Amino acid sequence: MRARDIRTPEEALGLIQDRGLTHIKIGLSDIDGILRGKYLRRDKAAGVMKDGLGFCNVVLGWDSSDQLYDNIQYTGWHTAYPDAWARVLPHTCRELPLEQANGHNMLFFLAEFADEKSAQICPRRLLQRVIAKAEAMGYDPYAALEYEFFVFEETPHSVREKGYRNLKPWTPGYFGYSVLRSTVNADFYQQLMDLSEQMDMPIEGLHTETGPGVLEAALGFDRAADMADKAILFKTFTKALAQKNGLMATFMAKWSHEYPGQSGHIHVSLKDKATGKGVFYDGDAPYKMSAVQRQFMGGVQRYLPEFFAMFAPTVNSYSRLVPGYWAPLDATWGVENRTTALRLIPGSEKSQRVEVRIGSADANPYLAVAAALAAGLLGIEQKLDPLPIVEGNAYTQKFDEALRFPATLWDAAQRLKGSEAARQVFGVPFVEHFAATREWEEREFRRHVTDWELARYFEII
Template sequence: MKDRRQFQFAELEHWLNQNRVTEIECLVPDLTGVARGKILPREKFTEDRGMRLPEVVVAMSVTGEYPREGPYFDVVSRHDADLHLAADPSTVCIVPWAVDPTAQVIHDCYDRHGQLVPYAPRSVLRRVCELFDRRGLVPVVAPELEFYLVARNTDPDLPLKAPIGRSGRAETSRQAYSIDAVNEFDPLFEDVYDYCEKMELNVDTLIHEVGAGQMEINFFHSAPLDLADEVFLFKRIVREAALRHDMYATFMAKPIAGEPGSAMHVHQSLVSKETGRNLFSNEDGSPSKEFFWYIGGLQKYIPACMALFAPYVNSYRRLARFTAAPINIQWGVDNRTVGIRSPVSTPQARRIENRVIGADANPYVALAATLACGLLGIEHRIEPTRECTGDAYQSAFALPRGLAEALTLLRAETELADVLGKEFLTVYTEIKDLEHEEFMRVISPWEREHLLLHV
């Protein structure tokens, strides 16, 4: 996204006039990463910058539910009070698929006293970035986001299938990094790049991943809040473009049985505010102590963060041995079998890649959590384990195996709560408990197939 961090409302008004905008989508990312909000006429947006929404709109489950009792209401008001929304002018961009000139602007959530609402995803990432800023540190991130293109499927009881490309055939074999396989969907991706250009998103490389119809888009490195906004908007772009070409785009972690899952690998590094130097490298080019402490923090706290990195029951289907997804928190240089990888790079570009995060994770929450792990590692000077130079898939499983176990670990980790905020974790874990309970009321095809007549 174009750097508009100093973009103010006067410039926003000029931008809206210049682009002859008649409608504005006022967006708020909720806990699941869904775009909530209102669509306003330009005049109404200009007149009334105090737009409001009910508090629970940001704190709902993926099915639109919320708890009726419990600690959730220690944070969210029982009387359904208002969120006071404030536009972030730096996020304004055109909605390229709209018929009339339409803009979209991401908003932050405040209470009536002017304080950021602590459980809103954007608030959590702002909180973590401010902690780095107070310590003279500038985090830099670059996500790699995987997703599947699938054939239209209007019946949730039917398995998803690879879509039909220009050849008239669906993929039936592994096509990793195949240029021709990407070109099967060239008209769709022409729309995607056109939309990204019009919305000024800084997307980099597009590749075909291992799965049938599985793609990956890379983003240029930037500040965490900017990148979270870009991932949030990019998901809207891909879904819209896919629909226009008679298919779906999905960021489910494991949409198709027998195919690899989809991740959001996040490259991260730290820069000194004072010197502008990459703190992961010493002046002689060797890895710094901060580099190793950051890895140590990831190793210690990733298990407790898994409910943030893998937020749904489906997420844990991705994390299986020999499926191109990590199963533990080992680290290594240029080793894709580990959960924490350091790519080969120059000292100035030395970085750490968190490979555990799923594509279904809320980008604001995931970036806040992975940065929190690294920050705690540096503050507590946590030394990592010995580097893994072999196949980490041969090692023991070291991540929670399901959402219920992950939530137990997250609730028990008090140091993460200090960084991410107790109010956020209270609301988040209560919502995830509710989703898990809803899932457990569903009887799956596997149960009917194997238990109906056999037990």
């Protein structure tokens, strides 16, 4: 049996046994969308596959640098960081070609938190709740994600030794869609495409973007839940593959003020559960845009500013949001318009969709997909219409203040925390926990002095 055919604990255990593996590997998403995991010995895995396991809840109580939040209720020193119950998901079984064991690829499984309190905060479980809402409304949600990421001829040691300055990009200069670059560096491209095929996170398109050493990968369209799984795996194992090749890949939103930021665009559509047909398409309507798609668009436009922290979750995310660098500043929409936050892509019944262009590469894919989907579903429920379409360059036009995105992570956290819609669709425990973690992130940033401040003020002020 192939890894991707696994559906039950018994099948998973049978495959582990057949391959003579002594251990397997599991991982689950923390708040920031970083996979945290461990190896499990085969006899331990036998019980875990059926009954779950205890997983220290600190992974929901610390930041991306393992610093403990001091402003959350769910866990902390006041709870003594106990285990939370987690379950391993047999159907997520993957070959892990980057690791060999007993002549076979290591087997990797995704997991999620399962007890009542942790499930309210767990990013993967949050997306599952939003998908359940869509299904209750009669829809199957689908998504596809595109990621831009920069690659450097550096190592985790060298970037620290250099203080993250004077880094050497993998390739020099601006050369988008370069056939030359992809040919010269075909070995890495092929390794990445092969890895993505073997791990069932296939790349639909891969090309150089504008900037030194920057690539863009479009992941193949899939059900929203599977797409988010594939996205977090893609980010993690692209970085692992790069490091195994003496390179480093970064998905931070903007690594240098000299170059465009890195996006994580989200394509979303809905199918009718009963018929399997796309509900965004109406061949007789303007732009082939059905009433359901109009309402979905209206909802995403209306709630993007309130849910913004879930699309732009780091201090660095807001460095990307500047005019003229392909990152929209307002909750605008247009048809095939890449200067607006929402891009309507007319097509067939199968391809008609909405692209949420505001997402950055540093977003947790579970949270970003959940936010886009939830906002659109609210629009359908409330029968919202989008504001008038934007034509031409959105950067040069003025819009209603209500469409303006928060300018800082702190402001975004306050918008989310004060959003009744967010509390309704995501639950109060998640909203309060996530908003607090974003406040922490901003506070941590404020404790540090930047190079810009030193250069500007050290001598002259």
